[in-house]
Structure formats: structure tokens, C-alpha cells
Amino acid sequence: MADAIPTLAIMGHPNAGKSSVVATLTENDRIAIDKRAGTTTQADEFPVVIDGERIMAFIDTPGFQNPSQILEWFQTHRSERDLARAYLAVHGDDPLYQHDCALLRPVAEGAGIILVVDGSKRIKEKDRIEMELLRLTGRPRMAILNNLSKITKHMLAWQDALNKSFNAVREFNAHRATYAERIALLSALKTIDQRWEPMLDATIRAFERDWERRIDQSVTSILELLRRALSYRVTKVVKVEDIDSEGERERIRNLLTDAFQDGLRRLETETQDQIRAHFRHHVWALASDSLLHKDLFSEEVGRALGLNRHQLVLASTAAGAATGGAIDIGVGGLSLGLATLIGAAAGGVLGVISTAALAKIDIQRTLGVERFSIGPVTNPRFPFVLLDRVILYCARAMNWAHGRQAANENDPNRVPDREIKTKRGFTEELSPEDHKLLAKYFSAVRRGKGNGHEEAVRAIIKNILRGLSVDEIDSRAEL
Ligand SMILES: Nc1nc2c(ncn2[C@@H]2O[C@H](COP(=O)(O)OP(=O)(O)O)[C@@H](O)[C@H]2O)c(=O)[nH]1
Ligand SMILES: [Mg+2]
Known part of the structure; x- marks a missing residue:
């Protein structure tokens, strides 16, 4: 899947603005966005289509429910080469783990990761757990600071924490991003996985045209x-x-x-x-x-x-x-x-x-x-x-x-x-x-x-x- 077109799974807390980021990047204003948490209940794929051709895809996920449980498993199975895939192989059929598996499936199948965080909130333990478990997947990953309000005093702390676990960290506001900022974000994605560079270059050219x-x-x-x-x-x-x-x-x-x-x-x-x-x-x-x-x-x-x-x-x-x-x-x-x-x-x-x-x-x-x-x-x-x-x-x-x-x-x-x-x-x-x-x-x-x-x-x-x-x-x- 990820070999065909660049595919990115959008992860993060419920209400961090994941669906909003996907809507802005794919220019799709029909994606369900709601004040209540849990509007997105399954992983939905949203392709970017230009001239009838899918040139990249974003997968909107429901967000973490039990990040500490996943992290624990990851930490005790560090010898696995691909933790996301291994987790799915073990828990994939277990209804108890349905939610976690739905979340990790795109990653197991090769998607890159974009973590969306609300930079206006203080970093909590749960955030650190999520960052660490995403780091352990070993996937190309970018973090997006989507500031949901005027509060900016936590931004530096977020930058520091995210820089330790992500290949790239960018501020990107899902409600105010312009065309130029979308292109800049796509450009930055090239740096998290060099193999995507030719595809993303083509994608950016298609966007510009x-x-x-x-x-x-x-x-x-x-x-x-x-x-x-x-x-x-x-x-x-x-x-x-x-x-x-x-x-x-x-x-x-x-x-x-x-x-x-x-x-x-x-x-x-x-x-x-x-x-x-x-x-x-x-x-x-x-x-x-x-x-x-x-x-x-x-x-x-x-x-x-x-x-x-x-x-x-x-x-x-x-x-x-x-x-x-x-x-x-x-x-x-x-x-x-x-x-x-x-x-x-x-x-x-x-x-x-x-x-x-x-x-x-x-x-x-x-x-x-x-x-x-x-x-x-x-x-x-x-x-x-x-x-x-x-x-x-x-x-x-x-x-x-x-x-x-x-x-x-x-x-x-x-x-x-x-x-x-x-x-x-x-x-x-x-x-x-x-x-x-x-x-x-x-x-x-x-x-x-x-x-x-x-x-x-x-x-x-x-x-x-x-x-x-x-x-x-x-x-x-x-x-
Ligand atoms: N002011 C502001 N609100 C945002 C922004 N991004 C998302 N929101 C709001 O935050 C809420 C949750 O957004 P949503 O995209 O559904 O989050 P998700 O649960 O992570 O998918 C919605 O009410 C959005 O309108 C932003 O950049 N600025
Ligand atoms: Mg959502």
C-alpha cells in the first residue's frame, strides 16, 4: 500500500484535531468533525485525488484508547523487527484489542505516521506514552503542533519533547493553514522518508499545477x-x-x-x-x-x-x-x-x-x-x-x-x-x-x-x- 502512494496515518488524542488536519490536507470539507470526542470511530482512508488519480492518502484514525497497554507490550517485545506488525499478528483476532488493532493496522501495513497534538495544552503522561510507542514502531514519523487556542506557553515544551521522538516537527494549524503552508508540510514529509521523495515531488508538482x-x-x-x-x-x-x-x-x-x-x-x-x-x-x-x-x-x-x-x-x-x-x-x-x-x-x-x-x-x-x-x-x-x-x-x-x-x-x-x-x-x-x-x-x-x-x-x-x-x-x- 505505502509502496504505491505515500500513505500517512494520522494519530493522536481524540479531539486533537486529527480529522481537521486530514480535511485541510485533502481539501475535503465533508470529513466529519465534531466538538464531541469520538466522532471518528474507525480508520478511514482519505486520498488526495488530482485529475482522477490518487496521489497520496491520509488515514484518519480514532485516536489512542490504551496507549500504555500497547507501550508495555512494545517494551517487552523489543526484539521484534516490526512491532506494529507483530502486535497485530498476536492480537489481530482478539475482540478485546479491536480498537488498538484498528489504530495500528495502517502502520503495520506500511503507512508513515503523523502525530497531531494540541499544542495549547500542557503535555501529560499519556502524551509521553504515545510519543514513545510511536517512536518504537520505527516508522517514518512527523509531529504536527495544531494549536487549538490562543495559548502558546506550552509550545516550546512540546517542541522539545516531540523532537526527541519524531523525524520532523511542524506547526500546522488545521483551521488557518494556507495553500503555501500545505505545500510546505508536504515538502517536510520528504525528509522523514527519503524513499517518498520522488513521489512527494510529483505530488507537490501536481498540487502546484x-x-x-x-x-x-x-x-x-x-x-x-x-x-x-x-x-x-x-x-x-x-x-x-x-x-x-x-x-x-x-x-x-x-x-x-x-x-x-x-x-x-x-x-x-x-x-x-x-x-x-x-x-x-x-x-x-x-x-x-x-x-x-x-x-x-x-x-x-x-x-x-x-x-x-x-x-x-x-x-x-x-x-x-x-x-x-x-x-x-x-x-x-x-x-x-x-x-x-x-x-x-x-x-x-x-x-x-x-x-x-x-x-x-x-x-x-x-x-x-x-x-x-x-x-x-x-x-x-x-x-x-x-x-x-x-x-x-x-x-x-x-x-x-x-x-x-x-x-x-x-x-x-x-x-x-x-x-x-x-x-x-x-x-x-x-x-x-x-x-x-x-x-x-x-x-x-x-x-x-x-x-x-x-x-x-x-x-x-x-x-x-x-x-x-x-x-x-x-x-x-x-x-
Ligand atoms: N480553533 C481551532 N479549533 C480546531 C482546530 N483543529 C481542530 N479544531 C476543533 O477541535 C475539535 C476536534 O477536532 P477534530 O478534527 O474532530 O479532532 P479529532 O478528534 O482529533 O479528529 C473540533 O471542534 C474542531 O473544530 C484548530 O486548528 N483551531
Ligand atoms: Mg476525528
Whole structure:
């Protein structure tokens, strides 16, 4: 088994965070994790699958029940070459030893060992027993310090104790580990068994390729969102006799504006679903004050994201796009072939920062009906806000550890999140040239074009996404 792909048995106390570590390393947020001890009752194998191929496996174990009993046996049978295998050969069929055997079986079959400890707790006698018995197995073994709370005063003692019995000791937080930290952990596994080196190198390369591909897929989803959102229109046709007053027209205009905004919200949600799938997330918890919780057209979102006014004017002017504000209302009577444009109005507003409408509403009369239509988006700020928010969503998808699942975020003892560098818009930090390029692209896309700038825009967005998963994200926001 272990000859085929690197296989590691995750061991440790119940509630040390074993299942969480496995969930994070295998990016599987459907692994059962529970506050109550004993959620994991048998050894389950969780493979890492890339391109349909199993490239390594982690075995989530239930944790030790009688470590002193196993240690005693190991100590009196030291002459055995392979203690785990010998233990199973003797006790394998005895129902009394079922639990210990289930625990040791993967090791007996050749798996390496990862011991997970909660570094925030004091080391107890039971821990020393576990360390010693794992040392006696003679297997390649690494220890992971998974700090479950803010308490760090025991960490040094753990480091000392673990260093004596393990080939490698690493801090790894199952709730906060980033992509880079996962790769670093896999790299460190190479040092505990040289025979795994080629396999793990291949595994790491596969991970890196896969990560790059997810970024590409996400950029594709984002470009698709921009294309769809910026060319989006809503039309409503009403019989002339049903419109008996200007008040009725006003009502229809409002309905149309609502439908338009709902449509844009829906496009955003669909894109978010795609991005979440690219990064293999099914569950997570958002902090209640997250910008991702806020309405796309809300004041907070409008204020926090997108370009500042100065940048926007520069970019829009260069792109030859309307800077908003000016909307020709009341060009009544303009003839459009058979149809007559009988009115135009501003539809929707974007946050507090924008004085410009989101889009223009036209009303045309033809053959006994009035055709109300809204869109595409004319507000020059909106695409930057939309882009920033979908990037923020990517940051969340890329940096949320799968082992965290939808953990209770209100625990006062929990380690605070690192903050993201850019609390405000990501696009705001781009160069004026990039702003112009984006503005040109947005204005072309509005007219159903935009292919000419697409490659350059793809490169800009890709570069931003790459920057979201840097090695040291020491300032990460509550996303
Ligand atoms: N705050 C925090 N909680 C964690 C972390 N790792 C695990 N937990 C929590 O500790 C509890 C036990 O975790 P679990 O992975 O099921 O432990 P297992 O019994 O060793 O498999 C769960 O409530 C987890 O959410 C961590 O890194 N940080
Ligand atoms: Mg478990």
C-alpha cells in the first residue's frame, strides 16, 4: 500500500484535531468533525485525488484508547523487527484489542505516521506514552503542533519533547493553514522518508499545477461574469391601455430596476458558486460583518470597493467612457424607426459614493405597446466594484482551510485571523495604465465587444489572484 502512494496515518488524542488536519490536507470539507470526542470511530482512508488519480492518502484514525497497554507490550517485545506488525499478528483476532488493532493496522501495513497534538495544552503522561510507542514502531514519523487556542506557553515544551521522538516537527494549524503552508508540510514529509521523495515531488508538482489551473478557471469565471453583467439588460413590454398614468410608468420603472439589480446579484452568486467549486469548498462560515454578506448595491460595498473618484475619472476619461452623472433624460419624441422613444430615466443607484445611475431606462412606444428596457450598466464604477468583490470572494475561497468547515467563529479563545493586506478594493492598487485598460475593456464589453483587451485583462486579474495566495499572508482579513 505505502509502496504505491505515500500513505500517512494520522494519530493522536481524540479531539486533537486529527480529522481537521486530514480535511485541510485533502481539501475535503465533508470529513466529519465534531466538538464531541469520538466522532471518528474507525480508520478511514482519505486520498488526495488530482485529475482522477490518487496521489497520496491520509488515514484518519480514532485516536489512542490504551496507549500504555500497547507501550508495555512494545517494551517487552523489543526484539521484534516490526512491532506494529507483530502486535497485530498476536492480537489481530482478539475482540478485546479491536480498537488498538484498528489504530495500528495502517502502520503495520506500511503507512508513515503523523502525530497531531494540541499544542495549547500542557503535555501529560499519556502524551509521553504515545510519543514513545510511536517512536518504537520505527516508522517514518512527523509531529504536527495544531494549536487549538490562543495559548502558546506550552509550545516550546512540546517542541522539545516531540523532537526527541519524531523525524520532523511542524506547526500546522488545521483551521488557518494556507495553500503555501500545505505545500510546505508536504515538502517536510520528504525528509522523514527519503524513499517518498520522488513521489512527494510529483505530488507537490501536481498540487502546484492544479492550483494554477484553479486560478485560471477562476479568471475565466470572472471574465464571464463581467461579460454577462456588463451586457445585461431587462425588458418589459406593457400594453398601452394598461398604462393609465405617469404613476403607473413610475411603478414599472421601479419594477424594472429591481429586476435588473436582482439579475446582477444572481450573476454574481452564480460566479461565486463556480469559484467555490474550483477551490472545492462546500461549507464555510462568514463573519457577520464580512463585505461578502453585504448587498452588492449597498453603501458599505460601494464605499469599500472599486476605484477612488480620482482614479475613476482618469481611467474613464482615457477609456472614452461616460463618467456618469450625465444621462439624457427626456429626449421624448425621438424617432427610432417604427418605435418612438418616449422617455428615459435613471435606474438604480450604486452605494453612497456614486452619483451616477447604474443604468438607463428607455421607454419606447410601438404598435400599441410600451417597451421598457434597462441596461446595460452605464455606471463606470460598478464594474470595478463587481470585480473587487469577486476577487474578495476568491481570496476567501483560496485561503479558507477545509478543516475549518463552518466552525463556530464566536469562540473567544480562538486564534484571530490574519488580515488581508488590501482591506479596500484590489483594483485600487493597480497602476493607472491597468485602470485604463480595465475601463476600456468594460466599456467595450458593454457594447458586446471587448475581445481585443481580453488577454491583457486576463493577465491583470490572474496576477491579482496569484497575489492572494502568497507564502506569508500576515495580514488577512475576516473575509
Ligand atoms: N480553533 C481551532 N479549533 C480546531 C482546530 N483543529 C481542530 N479544531 C476543533 O477541535 C475539535 C476536534 O477536532 P477534530 O478534527 O474532530 O479532532 P479529532 O478528534 O482529533 O479528529 C473540533 O471542534 C474542531 O473544530 C484548530 O486548528 N483551531
Ligand atoms: Mg476525528
